[in-house]
Each structure stands twice: as C-alpha cells, then as structure tokens.
Amino acid sequence: MPAQIYHPFESNNFSNTTCFLSGQKLTSSEEKIQVFPQWLMSRYKLEDQPFKLLDESMATYKDLKIPCAAEVNEKWLEPLEAEMAAAFEIGYDALKNIDELKLFQWAGKLLYGIIFNEIQSGIKLQHSQGEEFNISQSIIHKFSHLHLMLQSINLPLQFDDFRPYSVFLFKVDNNEKEFGYRDEINTMTFALRIRDFGLVICLQDNGANKSYHKEVLNKIGSQTLHPIQFEEFSGRVFYSAYLFNRLPEYNILPVDDTIYLEAMPLRGMSTKPLFDTWNNKIYGQVLESFWKNWGFLLLEIIKNPENPMSFLFDANGEFVNENTIDLPH
Structure with missing residues (x-):
C-alpha cells in the first residue's frame, strides 16, 4: 500500500490526541515532544526563558510542545535530533558537511512546532470569544506545504529536481554563551546564531532567495563573519523573503512506493519579478531591529538613503574583514 x-x-x-507528523491517533495526550529540543534548551538554559506568541501571550521555551507518536519520535525524529545535536556540538565544520535537506527538516520541524502552538492558542482565543477559528488562505497555503515537506522525514517523499528552501551557513565569531534565535512565521524564515556559526533558512521559496543574494554570497565566500555582519546578512534575507511575492505550487506524484513532489515554475503566468522593489527605508527598519544589540538607530542607518550603513561591505562594495570591525561581540 502506498504511503499516505x-x-x-x-x-x-x-x-493533542493526534500525532502532528503522521496523523495517527495517540494513546495518551501526554505523548508529546519539545519544540525546542532538550539538548539545545539545556545548553543555553532556555527552559524558563519567556517566549512570546503572536497573540501577545507569554509562554516559556519548555512550555512549547507538540503531540507526537512515540514510535514516530523514536524511529524518525530522535535520530535526526541526535545527528543535529552532535553536529551543533562541533560547530560550523560539522554543519557544513550535513545534508541541507536535514538542516531544512530540523529547522522546519522547529518552526512548525511554533506554528502548531500558535494555531492552538488562536483556536482557544477565538472559541472563547464565540468565534470560529479563522486563518488566511495564503497562510494556510504556506503552512500546509511546510507540513507536507516535513513528511520527507517519515515517508518516502522525494523532491523532484528542486529544493524547496534556501540555506545560508556562515562561520561567525560569536560569543560562546550567546543564543541568537529569530523567526518570521509569515515568510517562513528562520535564523540561528550560536557556537561558531550562523544559519539562515527560507523554508518555502524554492531557492529564490539564494539566487537573489548570489552577488553578496560570492563576495562573502567562506570568510568568517563578525556577529553584526551575520545579523546584517540575516536582515537582508528576512527582508527579501518579505518581498518574495509568489506562493509556490507543487504536484504530488505517487510512483510505486515513492511520492515525488514536483515544483511548478515560480514565474507561472505572471510577468512581474519574483521580488517586489527593495526600499532602503524599510530595509533600514529591519536592520535597526537586527542590530538592537549594538544600539544603532534608523536615522544613523539610513543617513545616506541611497547607501544604508553596512558592516559587510565598504564604500567601494568590497567585503570588510571582521577583524577590522571595532564593536563588542
């Protein structure tokens, strides 16, 4: 029987009575796993740190859980988690050798876990107000496709000649104790800066953001970044993910025991570019948020509106060596 x-x-x-990944019924509502893995929470003492949900309610990192069948966890998720934990412990040199698909699966599972908690919170809130749960069709489109792709963890699901994501990995001269995490659920973008690396993933763009930032990536190459440089690059990607104006579509093609996922062309019937026009003022606002640790204000960042402040590139567009940046790490 083909996989379902x-x-x-x-x-x-x-x-909480249905496994988030497989859909099978659970024997107990206690069958749950942590959204942020225990090894990551323990390392950075995150368990009791506050985590703000979209409805402004507060949870802690350890409060965020998702229902998961014990056998699914044991057979599929724990091996993935163990491999990622071992690579994270080593750092950049190990992560760069991990299959990008596994990075996508790991980050996607984490982000979907947050989404799952946000949806549960939204359902409770709307029901308490006597309303039916309501969510926009474009958001459902993105969330459901992310969930579909996560089933490449536990089903013979293969991406047919495409990658649904853009992965950016850099070596970063981080403070050993710092935990830098950021996500944007609406654009399906994820960033993590810990140990000696920084990781940014666009989970639903079919590689479009990787192409969009090709020139910047070529200039950076394999050079180590100062944390403010990584945050600048993250800001660029989070903003371009916001400008990305397509909702990717896919065909599901079961062949024998394998399910192939085929991407429809992003351009489709539209002649308009894949990304809306870049606006330096809005980009400056993004940078102000990403550079919060260093206290730069919007007025400083866009003092020259045509050429916003940058720690990645100098006035001639050349890459800035992180050793020449005189800022606290």
Missing part, C-alpha cells in the same frame, strides 16, 4: 500523506489543514486537526 497526512493533511492536518484539510480537517483543521490540531488536537
């Missing part, structure tokens, strides 16, 4: 894809968004099934 689980579609939680078709039935709005976000209860």
Whole structure:
C-alpha cells in the first residue's frame, strides 16, 4: 500500500490526541515532544526563558510542545535530533558537511512546532470569544506545504529536481554563551546564531532567495563573519523573503512506493519579478531591529538613503574583514 500523506489543514486537526507528523491517533495526550529540543534548551538554559506568541501571550521555551507518536519520535525524529545535536556540538565544520535537506527538516520541524502552538492558542482565543477559528488562505497555503515537506522525514517523499528552501551557513565569531534565535512565521524564515556559526533558512521559496543574494554570497565566500555582519546578512534575507511575492505550487506524484513532489515554475503566468522593489527605508527598519544589540538607530542607518550603513561591505562594495570591525561581540 502506498504511503499516505497526512493533511492536518484539510480537517483543521490540531488536537493533542493526534500525532502532528503522521496523523495517527495517540494513546495518551501526554505523548508529546519539545519544540525546542532538550539538548539545545539545556545548553543555553532556555527552559524558563519567556517566549512570546503572536497573540501577545507569554509562554516559556519548555512550555512549547507538540503531540507526537512515540514510535514516530523514536524511529524518525530522535535520530535526526541526535545527528543535529552532535553536529551543533562541533560547530560550523560539522554543519557544513550535513545534508541541507536535514538542516531544512530540523529547522522546519522547529518552526512548525511554533506554528502548531500558535494555531492552538488562536483556536482557544477565538472559541472563547464565540468565534470560529479563522486563518488566511495564503497562510494556510504556506503552512500546509511546510507540513507536507516535513513528511520527507517519515515517508518516502522525494523532491523532484528542486529544493524547496534556501540555506545560508556562515562561520561567525560569536560569543560562546550567546543564543541568537529569530523567526518570521509569515515568510517562513528562520535564523540561528550560536557556537561558531550562523544559519539562515527560507523554508518555502524554492531557492529564490539564494539566487537573489548570489552577488553578496560570492563576495562573502567562506570568510568568517563578525556577529553584526551575520545579523546584517540575516536582515537582508528576512527582508527579501518579505518581498518574495509568489506562493509556490507543487504536484504530488505517487510512483510505486515513492511520492515525488514536483515544483511548478515560480514565474507561472505572471510577468512581474519574483521580488517586489527593495526600499532602503524599510530595509533600514529591519536592520535597526537586527542590530538592537549594538544600539544603532534608523536615522544613523539610513543617513545616506541611497547607501544604508553596512558592516559587510565598504564604500567601494568590497567585503570588510571582521577583524577590522571595532564593536563588542
């Protein structure tokens, strides 16, 4: 019998009695896993740190859990988690040798876990106000495709000649104790800066952001970044993910025991570019947020509106060596 894809968004099934990944019924509502893995929380003492949800309610990192069948966790998720934990412990040199698909699966599972908690919180809030749970079709489109692709963890699901993501990995001269995490659920973008690396992933762009930033990536090459340089690059990617104006579409093609996922061309029937026009003032606002640790204000960042402040590149567009940057790490 061919593998069966689980579609939680078709039935709005976000209860604690159904496995988030496989859709199978759970024997107990206690069958759950942590959204942020225990090894990561322990290393950075995150368990009791506050985590703000979209409805402004506060949780802690350890509060964020998702229902998961014990056998799914044991067979599929724990091996992935163990491999990632071992690579993170070594750092950049190990991560650069990990299959990008596994980085996508790991980050995607984490982000989907947050989404799952946000949806549960939204359902409770709207029901308490006597309303039906309502969510925009474009958001459902993105969330359901992310969930579909996560099933490459536990099903024979293969991406047919495309990658649904853009992965950016850099060596970064970080403070050993710092935990830098950021996500943007609407654009499906994830960033993590810890140990000696920085990782940014666009989870639903079919590689478009990787192409968009090709020139910048070529200039950076394999050079080590100062944390402010990594945050600048992250800001560029988070902003371009916001400018990305397509909702990727896919065909599901079961062949024998394998499910192939085929990407439809991003250009489709539209003649308009894949990305809306870059606006330096809005980009400056993004940078102000990403550079919060260093206290730079918008007025400083866009003092020259045509050429916003940059720590990645000098006035001639050449890469700036991180050793020449005189800022605290």
